[in-house]
Amino acid sequence: MNGALCSANDFLFLASMTLLSVNLNKIAVLRNSRGGNEPDMARAAITCIESGCGGITVHPRPDMRHVHPDDVRTLAAMLRGRVEYNIEGNPFAAARGAYPGLIALAREVRPTQVTLVPDSDGQITSDHGFDLAQDTERLRPLVTELRELGCRVSLFVDPGATGFEHAVAIGVQRVEIYTGPYAHAFAEGDAKEQLDLCVDTARRAQQAGLAVNAGHDLSQANLGTLRAAIPGLAEVSIGHALIGEALYEGLATTVRKYLQILR
Numbered sequence: 001m002n003g004a005l006c007s008a009n010d011f012l013f014l015a016s017m018t019l020l021s022v023n024l025n026k027i028a029v030l031r032n033s034r035g036g037n038e039p040d041m042a043r044a045a046i047t048c049i050e051s052g053c054g055g056i057t058v059h060p061r062p063d064m065r066h067v068h069p070d071d072v073r074t075l076a077a078m079l080r081g082r083v084e085y086n087i088e089g090n091p092f093a094a095a096r097g098a099y100p101g102l103i104a105l106a107r108e109v110r111p112t113q114v115t116l117v118p119d120s121d122g123q124i125t126s127d128h129g130f131d132l133a134q135d136t137e138r139l140r141p142l143v144t145e146l147r148e149l150g151c152r153v154s155l156f157v158d159p160g161a162t163g164f165e166h167a168v169a170i171g172v173q174r175v176e177i178y179t180g181p182y183a184h185a186f187a188e189g190d191a192k193e194q195l196d197l198c199v200d201t202a203r204r205a206q207q208a209g210l211a212v213n214a215g216h217d218l219s220q221a222n223l224g225t226l227r228a229a230i231p232g233l234a235e236v237s238i239g240h241a242l243i244g245e246a247l248y249e250g251l252a253t254t255v256r257k258y259l260q261i262l263r
């Protein structure tokens with residue numbers, strides 16, 4: 001250990017399964033709509049962990065409409081040594097008010113994994129990944145620093161992305177495939193093309209030496225098909241659908257249902 005919450009090696013025993021990281025952004029959205037502390041992010045995180053999830057994800061943004069920097073810090077202290085902590089966001093977004101910027105937060109809390117996402121300010125949600133050929137040089141110093149902090153570094157990429165060798169060359173260890181288009185096609189009843197694209201992207205990333213995560217709009221309906229199609233899928237981060245489904249069946253039951261799909 002070099003001060004990070006947990007090193008990648010701490011989780012090697014999980015290498016053969018797909019880790020579920022629950023994204024708590026939507027808990028924060030509900031809380032922020034009234035102020036105060038309900039629903040409580042920490043209680044939600046504990047419920048997810050006690051239900052067996054392998055990680056917690058947050059995606060702070062400069063406008064702080066989702067998790068706040070203090071949530072990021074509180075969760076870090078809670079999760080240390082228990083489950084993976086994945087912080088997502090745009091490393092180039094400027095600090096604003098109480099938001100110190102993604103890299104500054106990573107310096108403070110040293111999460112297990114930082115997933116870099118090229119969101120623009122004010123974007124409702126993430127909808128595209130990095131252009132690896134074009135973006136990697138400016139990412140290089142950030143990746144170097146995050147690795148020195150002991151964080152695993154993952155890049156959010158589009159299905160169909162190319163140039164994984166550029167990511168490997170700057171020290172990136174994983175990519176997260178943006179599954180929004182797959183989820184949309186699945187809901188329309190014709191996911192084959194988008195699924196094949198995700199599978200092909202995962203295979204090429206793995207051949208280049210990267211581990212593969214996936215996320216965005218995954219749900220109990222569409223997760224099993226994706227998981228079965230991508231051998232060695234390392235991790236899925238799921239928030240919007242999972243928190244929505246939890247309204248009907250409760251958070252603990254819902255997390256367990258996702259874990260059954262990933263078994």
Ligand SMILES: CC(=O)[C@@H](O)[C@H](O)COP(=O)(O)O
Binds near residue numbers: 088117126215
């Ligand atoms: C990178 C990614 O796909 C997720 O972080 C997604 O942006 C969910 O975050 P929100 O719940 O804040 O939309």
Ligand SMILES: NCC(=O)COP(=O)(O)O
Binds near residue numbers: 057088176238240
């Ligand atoms: N990286 C994807 C994520 O954390 C959750 O995305 P969503 O399930 O809220 O769409």
